Amino acid sequence: MRTADRGPVRVITLNRPAARNALSGALNRALYATLTDADADEAVSAVVLTGTDPAFCAGVDLKEAARDGLRYFEEFQSHSSIAAVAAMHTPIVGAINGATFTGGLEIALGCDFLIASERAVFADTHARVGILPGGGMTARLPQLVGAAMARRLSMTGEVVDAVRAERIGLVTEVVAHETLLHRAVELATQIADVPRSTMRSLKQIYTTGSAAVTDPALAAEAAIAVAQHRDFDALDATFRAVTQRNKEQMNPG
Numbered sequence: 001m002r003t004a005d006r007g008p009v010r011v012i013t014l015n016r017p018a019a020r021n022a023l024s025g026a027l028n029r030a031l032y033a034t035l036t037d038a039d040a041d042e043a044v045s046a047v048v049l050t051g052t053d054p055a056f057c058a059g060v061d062l063k064e065a066a067r068d069g070l071r072y073f074e075e076f077q078s079h080s081s082i083a084a085v086a087a088m089h090t091p092i093v094g095a096i097n098g099a100t101f102t103g104g105l106e107i108a109l110g111c112d113f114l115i116a117s118e119r120a121v122f123a124d125t126h127a128r129v130g131i132l133p134g135g136g137m138t139a140r141l142p143q144l145v146g147a148a149m150a151r152r153l154s155m156t157g158e159v160v161d162a163v164r165a166e167r168i169g170l171v172t173e174v175v176a177h178e179t180l181l182h183r184a185v186e187l188a189t190q191i192a193d194v195p196r197s198t199m200r201s202l203k204q205i206y207t208t209g210s211a212a213v214t215d216p217a218l219a220a221e222a223a224i225a226v227a228q229h230r231d232f233d234a235l236d237a238t239f240r241a242v243t244q245r246n247k248e249q250m251n252p253g
Contacts, residue, residue, distance in 0.1 A: 001013070001014065001015055001027070001030040001031060001034055002015050002052075003034060003038075005043075005044075006185050006188075006189070007189065007192065008043065008044060008045035008046065008189075008192040009044075009045070009046045009047070009048060009185055009188040009189055009192055010038045010041070010044045010046075010047050010048070011047075011048045011050065011181070011185065012031075012034055012035070012038065012047060012048070012049050012050070013050050013051065013052055014027065014031065014049075014050070014051040014052060014056070014057055015051075015052045016052070017052040017053065017054065017055070019058070019061065019063075020054065020055035020057070020058035020098075020099060021051045021052060021055050021056065021057045021058060021104070022057070022058040022059065022060065022061040022062070022064075022104075023057065023059060023060060023061055023081065023103050023104075024061045024064050025061075025064065025068075025072065025075055027061075027081075028075065028076065028079070028080070028081045029075075029079060029081075031081035031084070032079045032080065032081040032084050035047075035081065035084040035085060035088060036084060038088075038090060039088050039089055039090050042196075044090060045090070045091075045191065045192035045194075045196045045199065046090065046091045046092070046093065046188040046189070046191040046192045046199075047088065047090055047091070047092040047093070047188070048092075048093050048094075048095050048181070048184045048185055048188050049085065049092055049093070049094050049095065049107070049111060050094070050095035050096070050097055050180070050181060050184065051097050051098060053097055053098055054097075054098045054099070054119075055097075055098040055099040055100070055104070056094075056096045056097050056098050056099065056100040056104055056108065056120065057099075057100060057101070057103065057104025057107055057108075058099060058101050058102075058104055059101045059102030059103035059104040059105070059106075059125070060072075060102055060103050060129060060131075062129070073131075073134075076134070076135075080135065081107065082103060082106045082107050082110065082135035082136070083110075083135065083136075084110075085107050085110030085111060086109075086110030086136060086140070087110075088110075089200050089203065089204070090200070091112050091188070091191045091199055091200075091203055092110075092111045092112055093111060093112060093113060093114075093115065093184050093187055093188045093191075094107075094108045094111035094113070094114040094115070094184075095114075095115055095117075095180050095181055095183075095184035096108060096114050096115065096116040096117060096120040096122075096162075096171065096180075097117045097119065097120065097177070097180055097181075098117065098119050098120060098121070099120075099121050100120060100121065100122045100123075101122070101123045101124075101125055102123070102124060102125045102126055102129070103135060105122055105123070105124055105137065105141075106133065106135035106136055106137050106140075107135075108122075109136060109137065109140040109141060109144070110136065110140070112203065112206075113171075113172045114170065114171040114172060115171065115172065115173050115174075115175060115180065115183055115184045115187065116162045116165055116166070116171040116173070116174045116175070116180075117162065117174070117175065117176075117177040117180040118162050118163075118174055118175070118176060118177055119162070119177050120161075120162040120165065120171070120174075121159050121160065121161050121162070122153075122159070122160045122165055122170060123153070123157055123158065123159045123160065124137055124141070124153050124154045124157065125157045126154065127154065127155065127157060128157045132221075133154070133221060134221065134222065136214075136218055136221065137154065137221070138150070138154070138221045139213075139214045139218045139221060140214065141153065141154070143210065143213065143214065144168075144169050144170050145168045145169050145170055146168075146169075149168055162174045
């Protein structure tokens, strides 16, 4: 995890490039703490969240999850970096620099809005790894792309490139890769120019206004995901089987 302050803007960078910034337990804990600290810091008026190339976040750390089984997921119940992004009182801009899959997409959806590099790609692959969304995917994705498109993306696992992501409303702007961070900080600085209390109140209005739709959807997602997780042995076996299948498909012969 790396952080850097650009005046009142804090840039937070996921930094596990060899693992495509996948959410290991250590990275989840570090991101959770970093976001919490930024939100409490009176000197921080806006946050930019990005990843170290080549990915923004690949989501689940398949190797760690295959090793630890359900223990891997249990930590997210109490200290979820995915939930921490969405709970920020401080405005947060996602600077999407590369692949953004599954839990990584849920992190991105918790941001106030997204700026994408031309290299960015997005996918919801929860179903393909044998688990249900638990970080707000089914509540927040339809808010951006519409219900039918959200169902299509989650049910097929198809990959969306940056141009299409802008067209369907997933991101607000696509820029050249080398200008991504500059542009995101530029927009975050415009946000930070407004008095902190005013901007936080504006964000609260938007959050409250959308809660009538998102809160029931979040509750339904959580309830169904918890029901699935109650059958620990079956879920663990399913996850391990799907993980093994994915490994075999990636390494034929």
